[in-house]
Amino acid sequence: MSRWLLRLAGLSYLLVILAAPVGLVFWKTFEHGFGPAWDAVTTPAAKHALYVTVLIAAIAVPANTIFGIVCAIAIVRRRFPGKGLVNALVDLPLALSPVVVGLAFLLLYGRNGWFGWLGDHGVQVVFALPGMVLVTIFVSLPFVVREVVPVLREIGTEQEQAAATLGASPFQTFRRVTLPAIRWAVAYGVVLTTARALGEFGAVSVISGHVVGKTETMTLHVEERFQSFDYVGAYAASVVLAMLAIATLAAMTLLKPKEETR
Amino acid sequence: MGLATAYLSLIVILPLAALVWKSAEAGRGGFWEAISNPQAVAALKLTLVVSALVCLVNAVMGTIVAWILVRDRFPGQALVNSVIDLPFALPTIVAGLTLLALYGPNGPVGVNVAFSRTAVLLTLLFVTLPFVIRTVQPVLLELDREMEEAAASLGAGPFQIFRRIVFPNLFPAILSGVALAFARAIGEFGAVVLISGNLPFKTEVAPVFIFGRIESGDAAGAAAVSVVILLISLAVLLAIGALRRWTTRHDRV
Numbered sequence: 001m002s003r004w005l006l007r008l009a010g011l012s013y014l015l016v017i018l019a020a021p022v023g024l025v026f027w028k029t030f031e032h033g034f035g036p037a038w039d040a041v042t043t044p045a046a047k048h049a050l051y052v053t054v055l056i057a058a059i060a061v062p063a064n065t066i067f068g069i070v071c072a073i074a075i076v077r078r079r080f081p082g083k084g085l086v087n088a089l090v091d092l093p094l095a096l097s098p099v100v101v102g103l104a105f106l107l108l109y110g111r112n113g114w115f116g117w118l119g120d121h122g123v124q125v126v127f128a129l130p131g132m133v134l135v136t137i138f139v140s141l142p143f144v145v146r147e148v149v150p151v152l153r154e155i156g157t158e159q160e161q162a163a164a165t166l167g168a169s170p171f172q173t174f175r176r177v178t179l180p181a182i183r184w185a186v187a188y189g190v191v192l193t194t195a196r197a198l199g200e201f202g203a204v205s206v207i208s209g210h211v212v213g214k215t216e217t218m219t220l221h222v223e224e225r226f227q228s229f230d231y232v233g234a235y236a237a238s239v240v241l242a243m244l245a246i247a248t249l250a251a252m253t254l255l256k257p258k259e260e261t262r
Numbered sequence: 263m264g265l266a267t268a269y270l271s272l273i274v275i276l277p278l279a280a281l282v283w284k285s286a287e288a289g290r291g292g293f294w295e296a297i298s299n300p301q302a303v304a305a306l307k308l309t310l311v312v313s314a315l316v317c318l319v320n321a322v323m324g325t326i327v328a329w330i331l332v333r334d335r336f337p338g339q340a341l342v343n344s345v346i347d348l349p350f351a352l353p354t355i356v357a358g359l360t361l362l363a364l365y366g367p368n369g370p371v372g373v374n375v376a377f378s379r380t381a382v383l384l385t386l387l388f389v390t391l392p393f394v395i396r397t398v399q400p401v402l403l404e405l406d407r408e409m410e411e412a413a414a415s416l417g418a419g420p421f422q423i424f425r426r427i428v429f430p431n432l433f434p435a436i437l438s439g440v441a442l443a444f445a446r447a448i449g450e451f452g453a454v455v456l457i458s459g460n461l462p463f464k465t466e467v468a469p470v471f472i473f474g475r476i477e478s479g480d481a482a483g484a485a486a487v488s489v490v491i492l493l494i495s496l497a498v499l500l501a502i503g504a505l506r507r508w509t510t511r512h513d514r515v
Contacts, residue, residue, distance in 0.1 A: 002420060003334060010330040011342070013323045017388050018348060021360035024370070028363055071266040086267065088499060089274050094442075095495040097449025099469040100488040103476055104277035107284045107485065114280055138273050192350075199353030201452035202469065206476055219355045219452070226359060226456060235363070238356040245351035252351075253344045 022242065029235040040225075040236035048213050049221035050240070052129070056204075056217065057197040060136040064193050068144025069186060073178075075145070076152040093141045101138050102206025105131055127209030132217070135203035140196040144189035151185040152178075184258045191255065195248040199241065278492065285485040296486035304463045305471035306490065312379065312467070313447035316386045317440045324394025324443075325436060331395070332402040349391045354452030357388050362457045377459030382467060385453045390446050394439030401435040434509040438502050445498040448491060 029037050040046065074080070075087060093101070109115045109125035118125055125131045159181075163173040179186075201219040208215040212224065218241055225233035285293055296302065330336075331343050349357060361384060363369065366376040375381040405428070413423045451469040458465040460474070468491055475484035 006326055007330050007334055007336060010323070010327040014327065014342065014345075014391075017384070017391060018345065021364040021388070022348065022352070024364045025356075025360045067266060067269045071270070074266050082267075086270060088503070089270055091499055092274060092495070095445035095449070095499050097451060097469045097472075097488075097491050097495070099451045099472050099476075100281070100449070100491050101277070103472065103481075103484055103488050104281040106476070107481060108277045108280035110481075114276075134273065138277070141273065195351045199351070199356075201353055201355045202473075205452075206473065219353045222353075222355050222359060223456070234359060238359050241353045241356050245348060245353070245356075248351040249344055249347055252347060 025235055025238055025242065029232070029239045032232075036232050037236040037239070040230075040233040041240055043233070045213050045216065046218075046221060046233070046237060049216045049218045049237070052132075052216065053198055053218040056129070056133050056136050057194055059133050060140055060197045061190060061193050063137055064140055065144050065186065065190055067141070068189060068193075069148060069182070071145050072148035072152055072182075075149055077157070090142050090145050093139050098135075098139060098200065098202030099206055101135055102203040105135050105138070105203075105207050109134075126207055127211070128215060131207040132204045132215060135207050136197050136200050139200050139203055140193045143192035143196065144186060147185040147189035147192070148182050151182050155181045184255060188252065188255045191248055191251045195245065198244055281485055281488055281492070284481060285489045288482050288486075292482065293486050293489075296483045297490055299483070301462050301466070302468075302471060302483070302487050305466045305468045306487070308379070308382070308466070309448050309468040312382050312386060313444050315383055316390055316447045317444050319387060320390055320394045320443045321436050321440050324391075324439060325398055325432065328395045328398035328402055332399060346392050346395055349389050354389060354450065355456070358385060358453040358456040361385055361388060361453070366457065376457055377461060377465060379465055381457045381459075382454055382465055385457055386447045386450055389450055389453050390443035393443040393446065394436060397435045397439035397442070398432055401432055405431055434505060438505050441498050441502045441505070445495055448494055 041050075071086070071090065075083065075090075106126055107113050109118065109131060111119065115125070123130070125134070155178075159177050160173050163177045164170075168176065199219060200217075201223070204217055205220060205223075208217070208220060210216065210220060210224065216224065218237060222234050222237045222241070225231075225237060285296075288296070297306075327346070331339065331346075352360075361381070362376060364371065365373050365381065365384060367374050375384060409427050410423050413427050418426065449469055450467070451473065454467055455470055455473075458467065458470070460466050460470050462471075466474075468487060472484045472487050472491070475481075475487070
């Protein structure tokens with residue numbers, strides 16, 4: 001009896017909060033058939049927004065992957081002053097409001113900011129792509145580090161030491177011993193980083209200046225279409241993003257067991 | 263390692279330092295004036311109260327969902343388990359749009375909560391859904407069933423077993439999930455911005471208030487409230503760290 005009650009409570013909560021709203025957007029998008037939805041996501045503005053989103057992710061994800069691996073190794077294998085601080089700073093993007101992140105970059109690179117002089121030399125950061133890339137790197141920073149750190153702790157240093165004794169250089173040891181051991185954790189972290197990078201809204205909204213056809217990402221495009229009462233356009237662009245999210249979930253579900261049964 | 267520190271300084275420390283610097287520019291008086299502006303106070307208050315409610319609901323519903331995912335068996339369980347992460351993977355603006363489609367003015371169920379505080383609560387529940395579930399689930403999986411069986415054989419009822427045995431074991435995990443949800447809730451912007459209507463003194467949350475200040479060119483006012491949010495986020499992170507050390511205090515031999 002109580003088992004059924006719990007099941008009912010849990011599942012209806014998920015239905016009301018999660019499944020019903022997401023399902024409805026799919027239904028609304030294709031309400032009038034596939035054609036209008038397809039037309040809405042193939043307008044020049046929509047295509048450009050998708051291009052900007054993918055471009056930003058294509059820069060932010062590799063940068064954070066390399067940083068994530070290096071930083072995880074530093075946190076687990078090295079002792080250095082300020083390690084506690086590094087550890088805390090890596091987590092900060094998880095807890096900080098994206099709007100605050102956007103504002104911080106706006107103040108640093110804006111006209112009167114410390115790095116405002118970059119603008120005088122023709123390097124436009126705010127209201128342009130570089131700023132959007134920087135905030136995206138900020139918000140998606142923690143994921144690779146957080147996935148790789150526990151795995152590095154668990155595998156220990158014995159194999160690395162053995163490789164070193166047998167004459168392997170540090171880079172060889174990393175490539176032949178460490179990297180294969182952490183690869184699924186890295187892959188999982190990359191999936192999370194990508195999802196976060198593709199979906200960022202608040203921080204890019206602050207820093208981008210919303211120039212349609214120029215600094216508009218897919219998420220900003222959804223908002224812009226919605227505010228212009230083009231609901232089909234907003235829903236269709238949302239469905240594109242939702243399908244990317246579902247692909248992320250599928251990748252997570254596939255990678256999780258690999259990561260755990262390493 | 264030098265590379266990692268440099269990267270972290272450039273991406274995280276410098277921008278935040280610029281933010282704190284900006285908020286301090288107007289002096290203590292200016293800072294105080296900016297955060298005691300009635301609209302800012304109302305926004306911060308709403309954010310904190312709704313986030314606290316979000317924590318309560320998540321603590322209860324998150325534990326229930328984690329429970330049915332671990333202890334129950336029903337068809338479609340694997341699917342349910344994987345969609346739990348959807349709010350994490352789904353862009354926040356899309357989350358807001360989906361909730362508005364169902365619970366907005368043209369929703370098919372006849373429930374319209376748009377532009378109300380209920381809408382803010384609902385949206386924050388959506389985006390914070392995974393946290394408690396994902397922190398409680400692994401602990402519940404590892405939990406030794408023998409303790410519960412022993413309690414049952416000594417005559418404890420299901421509720422007593424939960425209260426005296428299961429709950430104390432889950433409590434630290436629930437707390438850290440709740441803390442993560444709280445941090446997420448106070449910072450949420452994208453999901454709230456469409457459905458809440460952003461009515462000052464009524465449905466305007468702190469991040470939306472900050473955004474409004476930026477748009478109207480009041481960078482100092484935006485920076486002051488941002489620093490408050492930043493401090494709350496740091497406090498939550500410290501609390502989670504302390505909690506983690508406290509729960510693993512017996513692991514280190």
